[in-house]
Amino acid sequence: MEHAVTDLPFKVAHGxxxxxxxxxxxxxxxxxxxxxxxxxxxxxxxxxSGIDSKVEVEILSYAV
Ligand SMILES: [Zn+2]
Structure with missing residues (x-):
């Protein structure tokens, strides 16, 4: 395994x-x-847990 930085999709409630x-x-x-x-x-x-689940697709940036 090696460290990498990537973009990943996550499914949440309500599609x-x-x-x-x-x-x-x-x-x-x-x-x-x-x-x-x-x-x-x-x-x-x-x-x-902080996103508005009424939005179909939301794009966030992970902040360390
Ligand atoms: Zn493998």
Whole structure:
């Protein structure tokens, strides 16, 4: 696994999709699998809980 910064989509309630940009992840060198650290996952949860779920697509930037 190596560190990478990428943009990932997350499905939330009511058919909304949130795209979080500049997300720090671990990426497998052999396949395109990503792994999020617990602290990053917590940050993602915080971002997702703060969005307006009536919006179909929302694009956010992950701030460390
Ligand atoms: Zn792999």
């Amino acid at each position: 909304s999709i949130v795209i979080i940009k500049n997300l720090p992840v671990w990426q497998c060198e052999n396949c395109n699998e990503y792994l999020l650290e617990d602290a990053v996952m917590k940050g993602v949860d915080d971002l997702l």
